[in-house]
Amino acid sequence: MRFSVLLCGMILAASVGCDRGNHPSAIGKPAPDFNVSDGTTSIHLASYRGQVVLLNFWASWCPPCIAETPSLLEFHRAHPEYPILAVSIDESEAAYKRFLVQKHFDLNTVRDPEQKVAAQYKVTGWPETFIIDRQGNIRRRFISAQDWNDPEILRYLKTL
Numbered sequence: 001m002r003f004s005v006l007l008c009g010m011i012l013a014a015s016v017g018c019d020r021g022n023h024p025s026a027i028g029k030p031a032p033d034f035n036v037s038d039g040t041t042s043i044h045l046a047s048y049r050g051q052v053v054l055l056n057f058w059a060s061w062c063p064p065c066i067a068e069t070p071s072l073l074e075f076h077r078a079h080p081e082y083p084i085l086a087v088s089i090d091e092s093e094a095a096y097k098r099f100l101v102q103k104h105f106d107l108n109t110v111r112d113p114e115q116k117v118a119a120q121y122k123v124t125g126w127p128e129t130f131i132i133d134r135q136g137n138i139r140r141r142f143i144s145a146q147d148w149n150d151p152e153i154l155r156y157l158k159t160l
Helices: 002-016 063-078 093-102 116-120 151-158
Strands: 035-037 042-044 053-058 084-088 108-111 128-132 138-143
Touching: 042 108, 053 063, 063 084, 093 108
Parallel strands: 053 084, 084 108
Antiparallel strands: 035 042, 053 128, 128 138
């Protein structure tokens, strides 16, 4: 019994994740440039230089990603001045496309099933979002679902 309680607690902690905010090894360093295409969409980070960018790694099968999606989409629609680049690690193209339709996902998104871009950023959990400043430097890292409509996040982005 005690083992099953411990196991459930570990699974819950892993699924919830944490917002570690700053990640000392990445903060202030240039964001790795990438150009990824899934045959339908392409994203090239360098083309967003001069803008504050939210780089979001996600998957359609990830419970925290699913929980985060409504606030991320709402933020995107309310603040189009902050481009959101969403990189999915979905292996299944069908599941990815179904999610986009079901959630009315209108972000600039691309599927990267080999996780090449995620590897460049040393992603450790899903969802994970990097804030990249106008000069192309990583300023903050969020791990797990965020409420993107929290006024504190918008205040922070306006300082960049």
